[in-house]
Amino acid sequence: MEKESFKYYAFISYSHKDKKVAQKLHKRLRSYHLPSKLTQSHPELPKKLGSIFLDEAALVAKDGSLTESLRGYLDDSKFLILICSPDSAKSPYVNDEVEYFMKIGRRKNIIPLIISGLPHSKDLDVECFVPALLELPRELEPLGIDVKTYGERDSFLRVIATALGLDLEYFISIEDRERMRKAVIFTLAAALSVIGGVLLIFQWKQRLYDGEIQYYRGLGYYTTLDYAQAIEWYEKSAANGNALAQYSLGGIYYEGLGVEQSYSKAMEWYKKAADNGNASAQCSIGYMYKEGLGVEQDYAQARKWYEEASAIGDAKAQYSLGEMFYEGLGVERDEAKAMEWFEKAGNNGDFETQKKLSEVYEKAAANGNVSAQYNLGDMYYKGRGVESDYDIGRQWYEMAAANGHASAQYNVGRIYEEGERVDQDYEIAMAWYEEAAAQGNASAQCAIGRMYYEGLGVERDYETAMEWFEEALANGSVEARYYVGRMYYFGNGVERDYSKAMEWYQKAASDGNLPAQHSIGQMYENGEGVKQDYAKAMEWYQKASDNRYAPAQLSIGSMYYEGKGIEKNEIKAEEWYQKANHNSYSGTRRILDEMYEKAAIEGNILAQCHIGERYYRGGGGIEQDYDKAMEWYKKAEANGNASAQASIGHMYCFGAGVEQDYAKAMEWYQKAVSNGDVQAQNLIAQLYENGWGVEKDYAKAMEWYQKAAAKGSSVAQFSIGFLYYEGNGVEKNYSKAAEWFKKAAVQGNMWAQTALVQMYEEGLGVKKDAIEAQKWIDKSTIR
Numbered sequence: 001m002e003k004e005s006f007k008y009y010a011f012i013s014y015s016h017k018d019k020k021v022a023q024k025l026h027k028r029l030r031s032y033h034l035p036s037k038l039t040q041s042h043p044e045l046p047k048k049l050g051s052i053f054l055d056e057a058a059l060v061a062k063d064g065s066l067t068e069s070l071r072g073y074l075d076d077s078k079f080l081i082l083i084c085s086p087d088s089a090k091s092p093y094v095n096d097e098v099e100y101f102m103k104i105g106r107r108k109n110i111i112p113l114i115i116s117g118l119p120h121s122k123d124l125d126v127e128c129f130v131p132a133l134l135e136l137p138r139e140l141e142p143l144g145i146d147v148k149t150y151g152e153r154d155s156f157l158r159v160i161a162t163a164l165g166l167d168l169e170y171f172i173s174i175e176d177r178e179r180m181r182k183a184v185i186f187t188l189a190a191a192l193s194v195i196g197g198v199l200l201i202f203q204w205k206q207r208l209y210d211g212e213i214q215y216y217r218g219l220g221y222y223t224t225l226d227y228a229q230a231i232e233w234y235e236k237s238a239a240n241g242n243a244l245a246q247y248s249l250g251g252i253y254y255e256g257l258g259v260e261q262s263y264s265k266a267m268e269w270y271k272k273a274a275d276n277g278n279a280s281a282q283c284s285i286g287y288m289y290k291e292g293l294g295v296e297q298d299y300a301q302a303r304k305w306y307e308e309a310s311a312i313g314d315a316k317a318q319y320s321l322g323e324m325f326y327e328g329l330g331v332e333r334d335e336a337k338a339m340e341w342f343e344k345a346g347n348n349g350d351f352e353t354q355k356k357l358s359e360v361y362e363k364a365a366a367n368g369n370v371s372a373q374y375n376l377g378d379m380y381y382k383g384r385g386v387e388s389d390y391d392i393g394r395q396w397y398e399m400a401a402a403n404g405h406a407s408a409q410y411n412v413g414r415i416y417e418e419g420e421r422v423d424q425d426y427e428i429a430m431a432w433y434e435e436a437a438a439q440g441n442a443s444a445q446c447a448i449g450r451m452y453y454e455g456l457g458v459e460r461d462y463e464t465a466m467e468w469f470e471e472a473l474a475n476g477s478v479e480a481r482y483y484v485g486r487m488y489y490f491g492n493g494v495e496r497d498y499s500k501a502m503e504w505y506q507k508a509a510s511d512g513n514l515p516a517q518h519s520i521g522q523m524y525e526n527g528e529g530v531k532q533d534y535a536k537a538m539e540w541y542q543k544a545s546d547n548r549y550a551p552a553q554l555s556i557g558s559m560y561y562e563g564k565g566i567e568k569n570e571i572k573a574e575e576w577y578q579k580a581n582h583n584s585y586s587g588t589r590r591i592l593d594e595m596y597e598k599a600a601i602e603g604n605i606l607a608q609c610h611i612g613e614r615y616y617r618g619g620g621g622i623e624q625d626y627d628k629a630m631e632w633y634k635k636a637e638a639n640g641n642a643s644a645q646a647s648i649g650h651m652y653c654f655g656a657g658v659e660q661d662y663a664k665a666m667e668w669y670q671k672a673v674s675n676g677d678v679q680a681q682n683l684i685a686q687l688y689e690n691g692w693g694v695e696k697d698y699a700k701a702m703e704w705y706q707k708a709a710a711k712g713s714s715v716a717q718f719s720i721g722f723l724y725y726e727g728n729g730v731e732k733n734y735s736k737a738a739e740w741f742k743k744a745a746v747q748g749n750m751w752a753q754t755a756l757v758q759m760y761e762e763g764l765g766v767k768k769d770a771i772e773a774q775k776w777i778d779k780s781t782i783r
Contacts, residue, residue: 007388009049010111010163011077013097015088021115022083026054028156029081034164044546045164051383053077072421074100079109079163084128084144086117095130102132103624105617111162112144113155119144137686143750154777212237215245222248227258238269243276250281263294274305279314282306286317290329299330310344318345319357326360335364339371358386365396373400374408381411390421401432409436410444417447417456426457437468442475449483453492462493481508482516489519489528498529509540514549517541521555525564534565545579553580558599561606570606577610600632608636609644616647616656626657642677645669649683653692662693681708682715689719689728698729709743717744718752725755734765745776 010029014022029052039045053073074080080101088094101110110133112119117128127134133141145162147155218233231252237245250269253262267288273281286305289298303324309317322341325334342357358379364372373396379386381393394415400408413432416425430451436444449468452461466487472480485504488497502523508516521540524533538559544552557576560569596614599607612632618624630651636644649668652661666687672680685704688697702723708716721740724733738759744752753776759766760773 006078007076007390008051008053008073008078008383010079010081011053011074011097011101012055012081012083013088013094013101014083015085015091015094017087018083018085018115022054025081025083025113025156025159026052029159032160044548049160049163051388053383053388070097071100075104077101078106079111080106081159082110082112082130082133084112084114084117084119084130086125086128089117089127089130090124091130095132098130098132103618105614107136107140108142110142111159112142113159114144114146114148116148143754212242214240215242215248218245218248227252231258238272241276243273243278243281246270246273246276247278247281247284250284254284263288267294274308277312279309279312279317282309282312283314283317283320286320290320290324299324303330310341315345318342322360326364335369336371339364339369339375343371343375365399368403370400370403370405370408373403374405377408377411394422401435404439406436406439406441406444409433409439410441410447413444413447417451426451430457437471440475442472442477442480445469445472445475446477446480446483449480453483453487462487466493478508478511478513481505481511482513482519485516485519489523498523502529509543512547514544514547514552517544518549518552518555521552525555525559534559538565550580553577554596557606558604561604573606577606600635603639605636605639605641605644608632608639609641609647612636612644612647616651626651630657637671640675642672642675642680645672645675646677646680646683649680653683653687662687666693678708678711678713679715681705681711682713682719685716685719689723698723702729709740712747714744714747714749714752717741717747718749718755721752721755734759736765738765 012022012026029049031048033048034045039047053076055070055073074097080098082088082094082098098110101107112129112133114128117126119127119129120134121127129144145155145158214233214237218230218237221227221229221233231249234245234249234252238249246269250266250273251257253259253269254266255261267285270281270284270288274285282305286302286309287293289295289305290302291297295301303321306317306321306324310321318341322338322345323329324338325331325341326338327333342360345357358376361372361376361379365376377393377396377398377400379393380389380396382388394412397408397411397415401412409432413429413436414420415429416422416432417429418424430448433444433447433451437448445468449465449472450456452458452465452468454460466484469477469480469484469487473484481504485501485508486492487494488504489501490496502520505516505520505523509520517540521537521544522528523530524540525537526532538556541552541555541559545556553576557573557580558564559566560576561573562568596607596611600611609632612629612635615625615629615632630648633644633648633651637648645668649665649672650656651658652668653665654660658664666684669680669684669687673684681704685701685708686692687694688704689701690696694700702720705716705719705723709720717740721737721744722728724730724740725737726732738756741752741755741759745756756776757773758764760769760776762768766772
């Protein structure tokens, strides 16, 4: 079983005075599903974000420091959503969480959500950023999402879009991006006009006849509680065969929203939607038969409709079927069948469905149902339907394991092998793997083989490893195919045979094993057992990379760096290195670091610079070590790497592992500039702008920003605009500020795009234009 990158997609950091906001955001994030057509067209995206950690208790030590437990939750979180307010800005606990998250190398993954106050305010009662953010150079500071500017709904979308690396258009599109975007803008504008009496800022340029668009227009009115208009548009859409509109009309009559409540009319519309394949409608019909709402109670009919919806994958219907078997409603009571349906629902369900399941599992588990004990462990461990809690999850896994559940035994073994919130113990891991393996669990059999292969807690023994891999192969293990291929590739316990290695790698790769796909790419790149073919190597690397396998992304970066089969391109190489670094997790971090170090020792300058950065930032299994960072930066800079020279300048500028020395920082920045580093020009400009080690001199700052801007630096263009906006060293000039902000904004600079929103909204240096402001609001979601 391949380990996920992080246990939590995000950690919500907040002051407990903002608890209600945090809880509301937590609930929305946990239950939100991406539009199905978006995930179909972009299979790399998750259907939902997954687990979101919310600290409901004060997990701080008595001395006010972060506990080991809380640091563990931060380590396990991909993003940190920071709820910003004057209260959170004053909270030492929130500040410590942000500082720690930056320390482990995830500064770029901080998403500030501003609910009140202003960042960089001179008034401490208004300031909403914690000191850890304020101490960052402005170009490194994460861009805040201001709820007052964007509204609650758009701010929520921006948080999602940021976390997934999407722009707003992608996020709301289903099939036709432009039509969908207009529909959602209409929804927002209609909401604003009802709630705040704000005039619509969007004029429709064409009438909307298409059923899907009519549905979304109806949805716009529905969200603003204008049921009469919603019904009108839903009926137009339903007449065009739109199943969602038909289902929505069923819901309106079922609830009696703006119409007289009528189960018979609800059933009429639900059946139309059901005939069009709408699973939610089928499930609703099943519920009405089960409860006898508008029809005579009929469990057989209820089961029939639930089964239809379940066949399409509707989690609520699957849960309802489980409930019928669990309670013996119209069927003989069958707890085993109930658990089967509950498991299906748990795999497909939203948070609310999973929450109901957890309640059922709690009762069944307490009564000794082993399957329920395992499923409950899985829910706590993965945070599905309950707040994630590794310790409780492990306890339920262990209870199920002790009662003979093979998958639970494997999971307990994995937890101890990897040391997930327990002391790593290979002996305990092996004992549980053996219990599961004896029951034919292929994952456990492969795990035992891997432990003998790598010598984890046992003496390395390739012969025994192969025996276990063969056992796992007989039970269908894809991972075992990869390891057998690896044994033939390296000649571990068998005669080295590239053709057999390729054969086994191909078998594993055909079933989606990412390490195998990457290994095939390496064999084509190096010409091992096959004719050297860079194009085929790139093809295989790309397959693994499409699923965010970091080692493959690093290999693509190396191909660009060395110009293998493609034109040498260090910029693209760096882009791929960054992707690899961003997507790495404990399962690939070690492999990735080994690959970087090998490339660095062989003289790959970008790899040397990257390793320096890894030691500079720390985290991900590497302890922060400024001495080692400096050592690797100096190797890279000796080969003329300007980025490494700028990084050494940073270390002197901020006193990281060396005595703070602005003069030396300037010296290294100058070296970087002489080697063509544009960012170093910006850094020199900042020294002059802030008066760090030199007399504050806006004229010199402008001079250096102009040099960087001439080379296309959007940071410099924004900074020049900001000098004109504030009137620092130049006469305040909003029109010139807007001119420079536009130059930066068209390159995707987020600060500039956000600045233009304000300028068009307030008419600063430009003609006041709400539509143009909206345009930059949309663009500013792009990452």
